[in-house]
Amino acid sequence: MTDQGTGAPREGAPGSARQVREDARPTTPDTRSGGGGGGGGRGGRSRRGGRGFRRRACYFCETREPIDFKNAQLLRRFIADSGRIETRRKTSTCARHQRELARAIKRARYLALLPYIVRRRLHA
Numbered sequence: 001m002t003d004q005g006t007g008a009p010r011e012g013a014p015g016s017a018r019q020v021r022e023d024a025r026p027t028t029p030d031t032r033s034g035g036g037g038g039g040g041g042r043g044g045r046s047r048r049g050g051r052g053f054r055r056r057a058c059y060f061c062e063t064r065e066p067i068d069f070k071n072a073q074l075l076r077r078f079i080a081d082s083g084r085i086e087t088r089r090k091t092s093t094c095a096r097h098q099r100e101l102a103r104a105i106k107r108a109r110y111l112a113l114l115p116y117i118v119r120r121r122l123h124a
Contacts, residue, residue: 056092069107
């Protein structure tokens with residue numbers, strides 16, 4: 001199978017590079033391995049299928065309550081148990097009020113009205 005003395009496969013041998021290239025299938029974006037499941041979107045549903053999606057109204061737009069960094073009780077509603085600022089998807093606030101809310105939470109943290117992080121003991 002190999003040429004004498006060189007150790008390389010002969011031209012017509014099945015293990016040669018030329019033979020492998022001829023047998024290999026061309027890869028297209030659909031046949032490549034890896035990557036995501038494709039489609040994207042919410043929960044893998046297509047735009048037309050599935051249930052309709054309606055976003056809840058913004059709490060601050062409905063109540064007209066001002067976002068104040070001194071109102072720690074209100075700001076706590078928009079902070080996770082770990083101390084992180086909750087996302088818009090979870091709190092259902094509009095972009096404008098989410099920005100104001102984040103600014104107010106950061107000011108309240110600076111003044112020690114709210115915690116930066118919440119440390120919990122694992123074993124009591």
